[in-house]
Amino acid sequence: MSGLFSIPVYVLLFLTLYFEVFLIYTYFEHRHSFRLTSAPPRRPGAHPTVTIIVPAWNEEHTLAGTVNSLLSLDYPEDRLQIFIIDDGSTDKTYEVAKKFQEPPRVRVFSKPNGGKHTAMNLGISWATSELVGCLDADSFVAPNALREIVRYFDEKDVMAVTPSVQIHDPNNLLRRIQSTEYMIGEFTRKVFSRFNGLYVTPGPFSIYRKRVFDEIGGFVHGFGTEDMEMAMRMQANRMRIENAHTALVFTVAPKTFRALYKQRVRWVSGFLKNAFFNYRYMFFNKRYGNLGMLTMPFAFISIFIALFFYGQYVELLANSIYERYLQYSALGIHFHLGWPRFDWFSLDLEFRHLVVYVLFFSTVAFVLTGIYMTKRRLHLSRNIVYFLFLYGLIAPFWLIRSVYNLLAAKEAKWR
């Protein structure tokens, strides 16, 4: 890493370190907001009315679990309505949904397939409650999740509240990696919320004030990421989004690399396209506060930073493989007997490497904080090791594809 690449490397390392310092600084600045205290009991009648919309498309296997978890919510029955919207499923989703039909508490709607945003909009058009939320039909809520979220709406300027999304039953390597990734999300989402920097209201159990939709309209396709587009539109309209880190929601994560790749390409492409084509004017615009000045530009640039460092990593790996090839061509198959000896000289302590070590350890700290916030104790598991050493190898695949999708995008007009 010398010569031509030195200056970009220093700049990118500085930018990454700056952002991490900003997060850590904000964490210490608002440490009291990270407390794990439960929502205090509300007096009868003080519960806002809530409608939870469950858009479902071919979810016959997970829908029942999703609805059962909603029915088990610790929330007054007369203040909570559940709308199940079958979005033209071709399996038995509608039949499963009908079993739960119990108006007015649970209502089932069926419509021709039109995408999640259309299902959400149908539900919103029927909702009469003060708050409206969404729960994807492959997710489950903890019994106290709604209570934990609702307390944030006591502040009048809070327009939406996001939960803490976790992986349901991480039972294979990919899901274990994602499980740790979501722990980082737990920490960063909370930190972002401290400076109103959230740019996504995740499908699993984000709750909105009903008047948000009256004022800025319903969901749109948003390049396949309607939740991200909604959050960005809210931010563009100066609406505050909070995060309830104690409201746990569990979602079924992709099991195979193919499914994960597909999901992440949709997410990252959706972010890049929404940010670049529709909300680019917010970048470095003081009017949009920390979101415009910091979060969105950095989230955008970070994809390219990750790819840059991945390129460096691939170069190192290729050199190492080439060295092995040279060794083989010189000696044939060569075994070195004896125990490997550790020499501290082999540890690269050059400045740029030290910065990378610092970034690495701060990432570990974010993971541990996220774990503590979720599990209420420090739990060290092998999932962390899987994440730290394998995530960087798989993520570039969807990052590269997403950048390609952005560059090749034809459907959006450039502003």
Added chain:
Amino acid sequence: MALNMDPSTAHSKKYFLVFLITLGLFGVIYLTSEFLYSQRISQVKNVEDTINQSILESEIQYRLLADASCDVNDSGSNPLLTDEINSLARRLDLMESQRGTLDPEVINLKKYYSLLQVRDFLYLRERERICQSKEPIIIYFYSNRGDCEECKKEGYVLTSLRETYNSLHIYAFDSDIGLSVIETLKSIYKLNGTVPAIVIDRKPYYGFRSADEVLSLLPELKASATSTAATSTKK
């Protein structure tokens, strides 16, 4: 739950403060890196001084004993010293790969290391002459400029040979280091500048040589008494 400042507002003061903290952190990391590097430099210098002292001791001991020392079953090098030189070579190699081939400190350490090798080589040659013995010796010239793949391959071969044959003496010189002693050696053996080049019995051989080819040039190697090599192999 109330924020202590308006969360929607960009806080220039905070941005600047975080910038200063990041800059400070960058500074601390830089100073730490420089401190650790200087520690390594001084550690390498200490090893080189120890080696220098050991060679000097061997020379003096040899001169004190004069011809009698030929009877001692000793090929001229202290086994402990060999380990130190090998470790030194390995560390210099690591430092070079981490700091780059143009780092002035690394170049200085390599120059000193090269001088130590020449000194040991001269001592061994003198001992050969007086005792009329013959030691298996390879003088190896390489380049680390990055465009010499055969040098890397030859490095692997010579390292492997040194690990297999304790009595083999290999003196490795970076031909690009700009040391006059190395230039003198190159002119003594009439090298044409091609690397890798090995010199055995004053005869230069250019290009990559496999282990079998090198061994065929050193028939005395297997017959030689088991002893340790007084140097290491550099790629």
